[in-house]
Amino acid sequence: MPAADAIDAPPAIRNRLRKLGLERCVDLVLHLPLRYEDETRLSAIVDAPRGIPVQIEARILEVTVQQAPRRQLVARLGDAAASGGVLWLRFLSFYGSQKSGLEAARDQGRRLRVFGEIRDGFLGPEMIHPRYRVLADDEPLPRSLTPVYPTTGGVSQGTLRRLIGRALDTVDLADLFDDAWCRRHSLPTLAAALTLLHSPPPAVEQAELQARRHPAWRRIKFDELLAQQLSLRRAWLAGRSRGAPALAGGGRLAGRLEAALPFALTGAQRRVAAEIAADLAQPHPMQRLLQGDVGSGKTIVAALAACQAIEAGYQAAFMAPTEILAEQHYLKLHAWFAPLGVEVVWLAGGLTKKNRQAKQQQAATTAQLIVGTHALIQESVDFARLGLVIIDEQHRFGVVQRLALRHKGANPHQLMMSATPIPRTLAMSYYADLDVSVIDELPPGRSPVRTRLFSQTRRAEVTAAVRAVVACGRQVYWVCPLIEESAKLELQAALDTWAALTDELAGLRIGLLHGRLRSDQKAAVMAAFVAGEIDLLVATTVIEVGVDVANASLMVIEHAERFGLSQLHQLRGRVGRGAHDSLCVLLYQQPLSRTARARLKIIFENDDGFEIAKHDLCLRGPGEFIGCRQSGVPLLRYADLDADADLVGLAQTTAVQWLRDDPARVRRHLQRWLGEREDLLKA
Numbered sequence: 001m002p003a004a005d006a007i008d009a010p011p012a013i014r015n016r017l018r019k020l021g022l023e024r025c026v027d028l029v030l031h032l033p034l035r036y037e038d039e040t041r042l043s044a045i046v047d048a049p050r051g052i053p054v055q056i057e058a059r060i061l062e063v064t065v066q067q068a069p070r071r072q073l074v075a076r077l078g079d080a081a082a083s084g085g086v087l088w089l090r091f092l093s094f095y096g097s098q099k100s101g102l103e104a105a106r107d108q109g110r111r112l113r114v115f116g117e118i119r120d121g122f123l124g125p126e127m128i129h130p131r132y133r134v135l136a137d138d139e140p141l142p143r144s145l146t147p148v149y150p151t152t153g154g155v156s157q158g159t160l161r162r163l164i165g166r167a168l169d170t171v172d173l174a175d176l177f178d179d180a181w182c183r184r185h186s187l188p189t190l191a192a193a194l195t196l197l198h199s200p201p202p203a204v205e206q207a208e209l210q211a212r213r214h215p216a217w218r219r220i221k222f223d224e225l226l227a228q229q230l231s232l233r234r235a236w237l238a239g240r241s242r243g244a245p246a247l248a249g250g251g252r253l254a255g256r257l258e259a260a261l262p263f264a265l266t267g268a269q270r271r272v273a274a275e276i277a278a279d280l281a282q283p284h285p286m287q288r289l290l291q292g293d294v295g296s297g298k299t300i301v302a303a304l305a306a307c308q309a310i311e312a313g314y315q316a317a318f319m320a321p322t323e324i325l326a327e328q329h330y331l332k333l334h335a336w337f338a339p340l341g342v343e344v345v346w347l348a349g350g351l352t353k354k355n356r357q358a359k360q361q362q363a364a365t366t367a368q369l370i371v372g373t374h375a376l377i378q379e380s381v382d383f384a385r386l387g388l389v390i391i392d393e394q395h396r397f398g399v400v401q402r403l404a405l406r407h408k409g410a411n412p413h414q415l416m417m418s419a420t421p422i423p424r425t426l427a428m429s430y431y432a433d434l435d436v437s438v439i440d441e442l443p444p445g446r447s448p449v450r451t452r453l454f455s456q457t458r459r460a461e462v463t464a465a466v467r468a469v470v471a472c473g474r475q476v477y478w479v480c481p482l483i484e485e486s487a488k489l490e491l492q493a494a495l496d497t498w499a500a501l502t503d504e505l506a507g508l509r510i511g512l513l514h515g516r517l518r519s520d521q522k523a524a525v526m527a528a529f530v531a532g533e534i535d536l537l538v539a540t541t542v543i544e545v546g547v548d549v550a551n552a553s554l555m556v557i558e559h560a561e562r563f564g565l566s567q568l569h570q571l572r573g574r575v576g577r578g579a580h581d582s583l584c585v586l587l588y589q590q591p592l593s594r595t596a597r598a599r600l601k602i603i604f605e606n607d608d609g610f611e612i613a614k615h616d617l618c619l620r621g622p623g624e625f626i627g628c629r630q631s632g633v634p635l636l637r638y639a640d641l642d643a644d645a646d647l648v649g650l651a652q653t654t655a656v657q658w659l660r661d662d663p664a665r666v667r668r669h670l671q672r673w674l675g676e677r678e679d680l681l682k683a
């Protein structure tokens with residue numbers, strides 16, 4: 001930390017500031033108010049509105065300490081405007097000095113300026129724990145709004161205001177944009193914006209300021225978005241600057257695979273396959289995210305990409321987050337590729353040591369397509385000629401692993417796939433280090449899955465429906481309650497559900513699948529379900545991603561209120577994969593919390609993953625949504641991707657320009673906004 005920029009405060013305060021992420025003076029200056037309080041006006045007690053903060057000036061008539069119902073300091077005030085209004089102040093915890101201070105003010109006839117919300121109490125209008133100040137003789141009202149800063153215990157608003165005020169005078173706020181640019185975009189200079197936000201002038205448009213729509217806010221949001229774009233985009237460039245094999249096959253293998261498929265590719269699949277093919281032919285590594293809703297057919301697109309690598313004489317690795325999913329992929333890919341003479345290898349954590357060594361040996365030599373869990377990337381596997389890495393359900397890997405993969409010695413092309421659709425502005429900002437392809441069309445002939453909500457009290461109707469579906473030769477998933485706090489309890493719940501259903505549905509062939517089974521046991525259960533030897537599969541969320549059994553047409557999710565939105569959407573996507581009418585039953589337990597009710601309503605009313613993702617984003621906020629809270633990816637503090645969508649676009653084009661033309665400016669901006677954190681993303 002350059003000494004010039006260190007915050008000049010006692011060590012105890014500096015430590016507390018550090019908890020707020022404030023290390024440098026410039027951090028202070030960029031620490032902006034949460035909201036503003038209006039202390040520029042006074043209300044009279046008699047007609048002050050209730051339930052919103054107001055400011056009152058009054059004389060102290062009486063100060064007492066009440067003992068019942070609990071000890072508290074009470075002051076009675078009389079309206080200075082002699083309107084006869086009386087206001088009670090109550091302090092449930094207080095210092096002795098507070099009492100004597102108020103008494104002294106009473107004796108000297110001084111007025112009190114009080115800020116808080118009035119409510120109607122037992123004795124009349126009252127304020128609980130208001131902020132107040134004993135006035136000197138002639139104290140004018142502040143002329144501008146008072147900022148309220150985000151803070152934690154130990155750093156008072158007063159301290160923050162003082163430190164920030166001082167920092168504003170010392171920090172270098174030279175604008176990295178010129179006046180013409182500011183005028184063109186109707187934005188103030190950085191210094192003007194910051195000054196206004198920290199101490200708004202009296203004439204400022206209050207509503208715009210509070211709602212963060214004021215041009216000063218927009219300027220700050222823009223600068224923040226620009227910092228994000230610059231750091232992610234720089235990571236993208238760093239990846240791109242490395243060499244990778246140009247995989248320029250003739251497309252014969254892909255052609256043969258496509259010809260052997262029992263279906264024709266959709267237009268969207270064709271388009272994204274072409275985007276990927278063009279990337280793979282470049283001599284630097286592809287970093288592409290393939291997005292497509294559940295069931296949109298991402299696997300075949302990835303397989304076509306693998307063809308290109310294999311035909312060019314390289315290997316492709318296909319990784320999935322769970323063993324069940326990896327195994328399903330293996331079976332499908334093996335069925336597609338073996339007839340074409342491609343050597344496909346299954347490599348997962350659950351193999352015996354000897355078997356594993358044999359597979360590793362294969363991966364290191366002749367294997368052409370290697371399928372497995374991410375144990376594949378984790379250590380020990382030396383690929384002979386790895387040209388392409390495909391990562392399915394990348395959101396399960398998290399942003400950290402995504403970045404970690406870049407640090408692997410080899411520099412393969414990377415294709416990441418996700419069925420958690422990311423709204424466009426979010427993709428443009430948080431995924432600015434990736435190129436994005438979107439499959440925006442489902443294969444034809446899918447009948448939409450109907451969704452119905454049932455309270456637990458109607459469970460018997462649901463089991464009857466299970467019986468009816470099985471009688472028609474279809475199959476059923478029954479997802480057990482999610483118990484986030486404890487894997488052990490969750491397992492117990494699964495065993496209980498299985499036992500209960502075995503009782504209630506005697507005569508049906510019922511299987512059980514949960515995370516604690518050995519991998520060969522899991523594989524056996526899954527294989528039996530695929531083969532139609534199991535009618536009802538009781539499972540934990542291990543089946544959440546990717547599982548694909550076309551004959552399954554009913555999905556029951558027990559305690560659906562405990563699941564997140566994208567989880568429910570993923571689970572529901574396990575049915576509706578064949579031509580049959582499909583149904584998803586959400587069993588819920590009353591009473592429902594507000595968010596649980598909101599989630600169930602959203603999942604009931606929407607079947608489009610993008611719509612659901614948008615709602616999910618609103619409910620959870622971007623940090624939770626993309627799982628990057630602890631990942632080092634800079635989160636946006638001020639910009640709101642919905643409200644400020646236009647700024648995202650501008651930040652993106654500006655970042656591209658700067659990175660091309662003006663690296664010094666890039667460094668200055670990132671240093672200002674991210675400081676040391678700037679390094680986290682260096683790829």
Ligand code: ADP
Nearest residue numbers: 263264265266294295296297298299300443548
């Ligand atoms: P996801 O995008 O969820 O990973 P999958 O790749 O598992 O979807 O595909 C879902 C199902 O749709 C699979 O059974 C797949 O074989 C089938 N499928 C993929 N593309 C098409 C298509 N163009 N026409 C018909 N069925 C398709």
Ligand code: MG
Nearest residue numbers: 298299392546
């Ligand atoms: Mg999939």
